[in-house]
Amino acid sequence: MDTASPEDNRVFNESGIEVKPLYGPEDVEASGGIEMLGEPGQYPFTRGIHKEMYRKRPWTMRQYAGFGNPVDTNQRFKYLIENGQTGLNVAFDLATQTGLDSDDVMAEGEVGRVGMAVDSLRDFEIAFDGIDLEKITVALTINGSAAILIAMYLAMAEKRGYDLKKLRGTAQNDILKEFIGRGTWVFPVEPSVKLVGDTIEYCAEHAPKYSPVSVCGYHIRESGCNPAEEMAYAFCIAKAYADDVISRGLKVDEFANRLSYNLNIFGNIFEQVAKFRAGRGLWAKIIKEDYGAEDPKSMWLRMIAGGGGGGLTYEQAEVNIMRGAYYALISALSGAQTMALCSYDEAYTIPTEYSARISLRTMQLLQEEMGLCETVDPLAGSYYIETMTNQMRARMEEIMAEVDAEGGIVEMVKDGRIQAKVSSQAYDMTRNIESGEFPKVGVNCYRVDKEDEHKVEFHSYSEADTRLQVDSLRKVRSERDDAVVKSCLDQLTQDAKDGKNAMPAIMAAVKAYATVGEMTNAMIEVYGHYEEPIRF
């Protein structure tokens, strides 16, 4: 896993920190002692955000799922819930993610392919039919069109009689990381950040238990950055959103307790555990000292920490089941609130029911058989873990200072500097794996011939489901009151022009069954399209 320095046999982890053969109390002392350790449930929360952690509430198991039309997805949701999944994590198709309707010419061949197709509120009504939204919390993996889909979720829940003041749930809604990796942006950088601010401000008032943003280090790590950078960049991004909302007059304690994180796991076990413990302490310190938060909940780093696809391999795909098990173990040892695993076949296809169930069982094994829920922060006190936690925190602070010195994360995203840095690291890593310098089982060592590879079963894509989705979209368009839709869309454009919070107008448009594409275009009129800086 780690790279050795050829001159002197020293070993460094991916974050560039030297790993010693043995640690003792003097190493903990030299790295800063146990000043940032504290108790679980108390500032600075290095040991966990709750006193009793999994004794009181085990982590939520939230496999990413969604495909085809809302009827197909509703069935998969129910299958996962019947199998013991405790939360949903909704995958949307790329048309939905990029603000296009299912009958848009750019959506051809994409509808329902990598996630559920959504055009209007009707689709949300179908997808969540029969699912108790108080028992099962829902995370929406949506970014470029997040404001619209959050509005759909709130409108759907309200229609079913849920009190928005009590409604829980999460949207990914981290657009800055989409510009760095993942790529489902729609509008230029500045209005995109403003829209994230709109959702935070709107939810703080109308749906105060709803988490409108899950800041993602995950995808930046997938795009090539190292673990310390993953956490540091995520904090820089979270600060950019916080600064936007504070500039509108909100106080940090009015929204920070609803910010959450989505973080990645693959690589060195100890580096990963140290990353999460270090990150928890650092985030608490930033929110308390730099932002003046007083409510301890504002200081919590709540996270979904999941097994990353970046660690899984195309070769000997079944070995990814074991990789996933270690990633889940790391997540449990690190005090994650929610867990999801990329399934073993994800280098090939979206997961089948079978592979999704294996991922779910992997997490259930840890909860039921392995004692992971009994003791809080079980690796605390290890000289190695405590030293590495201190060193990772110091490294993250250095990286954040570097970003500040370069003008901040928003500026670095705008001109593509951060994209270039991350993709250059991805290239170096690819070369290191190909050369064998960075060992990867089944890839550059212990290979098998292609004919001995275990065959992966493919999730099948249905053209017929696409046609059903387009038919259903046309039916919605024919049944609604077009005059109301038009006036809602005009209002949305006007509010965007006036720099007002777009959410009230989006909510009204959603309730009138305006489509994702129509609402997106109403905003493009004002905001324009994002022009990607081509840097790598």
Next chain:
Amino acid sequence: MSGAKKKPIKIIIGKPGLDGHDVGAKVVARAMMDAGFEVIYTGLRKSPGEIAQLALDEDADVIGLSSLAGSHIPFCKKLKSLLDQYGLKEKLWLIGGCIPDQDHAELLDIGVDGVFAGGTRLDDIVDFINANVNEKKEAS
């Protein structure tokens, strides 16, 4: 100047459709540059029309597509008819990314010259281009 310097192979690395996974495309683009090729990376979300037009305008030798979100077959069918229409049959046409084994034959039938699924080594792509780029031109 000797005037004998060979013109470098020119390759377009394109991201078709709505797929946002660009790590692989950028890594391959870097590898092509290191191999001495002239590389034009399109960025995300290109339509078949945009890619065909760019290949025409730039007079590229190679068109490389990177697709990881499953829409490679419908996309390649549309691109094929445009390449024919624009008289670009002689371009060496490659695709890489998440391309299931069972789709390889269909892609080759459509007219793709090389399929590089997950697990491909960067130098294998470079070698394939060097070995085939002239042959394709002569055959057309």
